[in-house]
Amino acid sequence: MAVFELIFDFCLEVLLILLYGMSYGFNVGQPTRGDILGATGFPRIVIVIAFVLIAYQIVVLLLKMRREKKNAQENTAADESHKGGYLRLLACIALLIAYVFLMNYIGYAFATMLFVFAFGKTIGYRNNLKLLIFTAAITIILVLVFGTVFSITLPRGKWFFRELSFYWY
Amino acid sequence: MDFFLSLLSQVFTPLNLLLVVAGSAWGLVAGSLPGVSSSMAVILLLPFTYRLGIMPSIVMMIAVYVGGSAGGSVSAILMKTPGTPEAVATTFDGYPLAMQGKSGEALGLAITASSFGSIFSGICMMIFAPVLSAAALKFQSGEYFALALLGLSCVSSIGSKHQGKAIISALLGLLVACVGIDPITGVERWTFNQSALVSGVEYIPVIIGSFALAELFTRIRRFNPEATSAEATKVSLKLLKFKELFKMWFTFVRSAVIGTVIGIMPAAGGTIASLVGYGAAVKSDKNPERFGTGAYEGIIAPEASNNAAVGGSMVPTLTLGIPGSATSAVIMTVLTIQGLTPGPLLIRNQPELLYGIFISIVLASLLLFIVGRFITKQFARVLKLPYPLLATTISLLGVVGAFALRGSIFDLKVMLVFGVVGYLFNLFGYSSPAFVLALILGKLAETGLRQQTVIGHGSFAGLFTRPVSCVIIIVAVLVFVSPFIKPMLQKLKKRGENA
Numbered sequence: 001m002a003v004f005e006l007i008f009d010f011c012l013e014v015l016l017i018l019l020y021g022m023s024y025g026f027n028v029g030q031p032t033r034g035d036i037l038g039a040t041g042f043p044r045i046v047i048v049i050a051f052v053l054i055a056y057q058i059v060v061l062l063l064k065m066r067r068e069k070k071n072a073q074e075n076t077a078a079d080e081s082h083k084g085g086y087l088r089l090l091a092c093i094a095l096l097i098a099y100v101f102l103m104n105y106i107g108y109a110f111a112t113m114l115f116v117f118a119f120g121k122t123i124g125y126r127n128n129l130k131l132l133i134f135t136a137a138i139t140i141i142l143v144l145v146f147g148t149v150f151s152i153t154l155p156r157g158k159w160f161f162r163e164l165s166f167y168w169y
Numbered sequence: 170m171d172f173f174l175s176l177l178s179q180v181f182t183p184l185n186l187l188l189v190v191a192g193s194a195w196g197l198v199a200g201s202l203p204g205v206s207s208s209m210a211v212i213l214l215l216p217f218t219y220r221l222g223i224m225p226s227i228v229m230m231i232a233v234y235v236g237g238s239a240g241g242s243v244s245a246i247l248m249k250t251p252g253t254p255e256a257v258a259t260t261f262d263g264y265p266l267a268m269q270g271k272s273g274e275a276l277g278l279a280i281t282a283s284s285f286g287s288i289f290s291g292i293c294m295m296i297f298a299p300v301l302s303a304a305a306l307k308f309q310s311g312e313y314f315a316l317a318l319l320g321l322s323c324v325s326s327i328g329s330k331h332q333g334k335a336i337i338s339a340l341l342g343l344l345v346a347c348v349g350i351d352p353i354t355g356v357e358r359w360t361f362n363q364s365a366l367v368s369g370v371e372y373i374p375v376i377i378g379s380f381a382l383a384e385l386f387t388r389i390r391r392f393n394p395e396a397t398s399a400e401a402t403k404v405s406l407k408l409l410k411f412k413e414l415f416k417m418w419f420t421f422v423r424s425a426v427i428g429t430v431i432g433i434m435p436a437a438g439g440t441i442a443s444l445v446g447y448g449a450a451v452k453s454d455k456n457p458e459r460f461g462t463g464a465y466e467g468i469i470a471p472e473a474s475n476n477a478a479v480g481g482s483m484v485p486t487l488t489l490g491i492p493g494s495a496t497s498a499v500i501m502t503v504l505t506i507q508g509l510t511p512g513p514l515l516i517r518n519q520p521e522l523l524y525g526i527f528i529s530i531v532l533a534s535l536l537l538f539i540v541g542r543f544i545t546k547q548f549a550r551v552l553k554l555p556y557p558l559l560a561t562t563i564s565l566l567g568v569v570g571a572f573a574l575r576g577s578i579f580d581l582k583v584m585l586v587f588g589v590v591g592y593l594f595n596l597f598g599y600s601s602p603a604f605v606l607a608l609i610l611g612k613l614a615e616t617g618l619r620q621q622t623v624i625g626h627g628s629f630a631g632l633f634t635r636p637v638s639c640v641i642i643i644v645a646v647l648v649f650v651s652p653f654i655k656p657m658l659q660k661l662k663k664r665g666e667n668a
Contacts, residue, residue: 001596004596004597005596005597008593008597009597012337012341019344019359022359023358026356026357026358027356027357028354028356029354029356031354032353032354032623033623033626034622034623034624034625034626034627035353035354035619035622035623035627036622036627037618037619037622038354039351039353039354039356039358040358042347042615042618042619043343043344043347043358046340046343046344046347047344049340050337050340050341050344053333053336053337053340054337056333057333057334057337085389085390085391085392086390088389088390088392089386089389089390092385092386092389093386093585093588093589096382096564096568096585096588097585099568100568100578100581100582100585103578103581104578112565115561115565116561116565119557119560119561119564120557120558120561123389123392123556123557123560123561124392124557125555125557125558131558134558134561138561138562138565142565142569145202146202146569146573149213150199150202150213150573151213152569152572152573152576153576154569154572155572155578
């Protein structure tokens with residue numbers, strides 16, 4: 001896990017360097033009188049402090065890794081047992097991304113129905129009938145509450161899905 | 170005396186009482202749904218006010234406002250998804266309590282603290298409204314900066330397990346707050362040619378992502394489908410005994426005072442009030458490490474503060490015509506629809522309206538206590554769902570909550586990105602609460618600081634020559650460094666004893 005944390009910290013450092021570099025591209029123009037920090041001052045100060053603190057964290061982490069090298073074997077065994085959990089997690093994230101993407105094409109209601117069933121199954125819900133009833137019920141409730149009662153313009157999708165959505169919300 | 174008796178007879182009519190019950194129930198339900206803010210709940214009732222008279226309209230709107238401010242805590246506690254931005258800080262301790270099987274206590278505390286906060290502010294406003302509104306006008310950018318600093322100062326305690334990482338998280342939150350148009354010069358910063366980023370990163374999708382989705386991801390990874398549904402435990406709303414509540418009286422009062430004062434400041438609102446209230450509770454506690462793990466005071470402080478801000482925010486709205494929050498701006502519209510112009514003349518010509526509003530705040534809060542018990546109990550049933558269905562419900566509410574804000578798919582992408590970021594934060598010991606806290610307060614801090622330097626012709630001295638800002642800054646610095654100094658002092662003390 002420490003290796004992944006190290007990678008995460010390095011990614012943060014790279015991101016900070018990029019953001020700092022990009023701040024030179026801001027179209028600053030004529031400075032406001034008295035505004036000594038300007039549009040770039042505050043974020044640059046924040047970046048520098050964050051960069052130093054993360055660098056310190058990396059050093060601390062490297063020293064810790066060196067100390068705990070002996071336990072590496074145990075950690076690998078523990079990581080193996082979590083493999084299934086990580087796969088399920090990745091599948092769930094992929095489903096969420098697909099849900100957001102699909103909303104634009106098939107509309108909120110249909111995308112929600114597909115998502116609820118697939119998400120429930122992925123996490124491990126076994127009873128298909130109950131899941132189907134839940135899928136229908138939660139979709140109807142959400143569309144009624146948010147689309148009708150609260151008048152939130154939910155995504156309608158494209159093509160005939162769009163026309164169909166006007167009958168719902 | 171006659172004035173107050175006639176006022177009471179105007180407020181305590183059967184119609185008004187019915188409207189207060191319905192309004193606070195509606196507010197509570199709307200507030201507990203992510204993406205439906207109390208201002209939206211008030212707006213949706215706007216058509217009803219056309220036919221009602223002035224007092225019934227205002228009474229109903231105030232009841233919705235009070236209910237909405239309290240309602241955000243329900244989903245914050247049960248699902249780690251704050252229903253309203255005001256309830257962000259409630260998730261820090263509310264959700265851990267729910268995870269310990271104490272969701273009943275957590276909900277009970279939230280409703281009690283919310284009721285107390287708004288009753289306190291209602292009574293305070295009845296007594297001090299004119300004086301406080303004059304004082305609020307003296308608040309300038311320096312004080313706003315100091316206030317943001319005070320809110321930020323508790324980051325070193327929120328992630329007390331890894332203080333360094335909590336500070337890094339807060340710094341990253343400050344950076345995200347810088348995205349969008351710079352408020353002083355109008356320069357675009359890190360917008361990547363995305364029009365949705367010009368106005369900055371909306372913090373609701375970030376909060377839903379880094380709190381609700383991140384927690385969801387963590388639990389999905391650990392979830393064992395083979396195990397029987399242990400989640401389906403009985404949930405009942407429990408109120409702590411008066412004795413136990415009385416032990417925390419200072420937290421109640423201090424948070425209510427903080428909320429009332431911050432509520433009075435134009436545009437500060439309940440979100441900042443709850444964060445500052447929470448920060449004050451953390452810092453004044455002997456064991457600040459309890460916070461974030463399910464401390465009762467961690468629920469009382471933000472809830473009492475954000476509901477106390479309701480009364481406070483009505484002061485500038487009514488006395489100066491400057492809305493103290495988004496919801497009070499909508500209520501101001503109701504007054505305008507009724508043919509009234511909020512401002513100093515309103516108070517001079519119709520003082521009964523001002524006091525009527527504060528009495529209705531007290532009334533709505535008392536009824537909230539009763540209505541809230543029933544409604545939160547129904548909401549708490551959601552925890553009885555098997556985890557796969559509960560997780561699906563949470564993700565659906567998160568998605569609709571992030572989308573409802575601006576009707577933007579971009580916000581959903583932001584939510585997903587910060588869901589993953591929040592998950593990684595949890596995994597590696599970084600602090601999502603500190604990150605979100607900084608994101609909310611970042612703009613206020615930067616704008617306040619830079620406006621003060623503009624006023625001071627390039628000098629920061631104004632921050633320290635203004636007594637209020639100077640005192641708040643000193644307190645903020647002390648609060649920030651205390652977790653680092655405390656262990657040092659304890660070590661020195663031990664050394665001294667050993668010697």
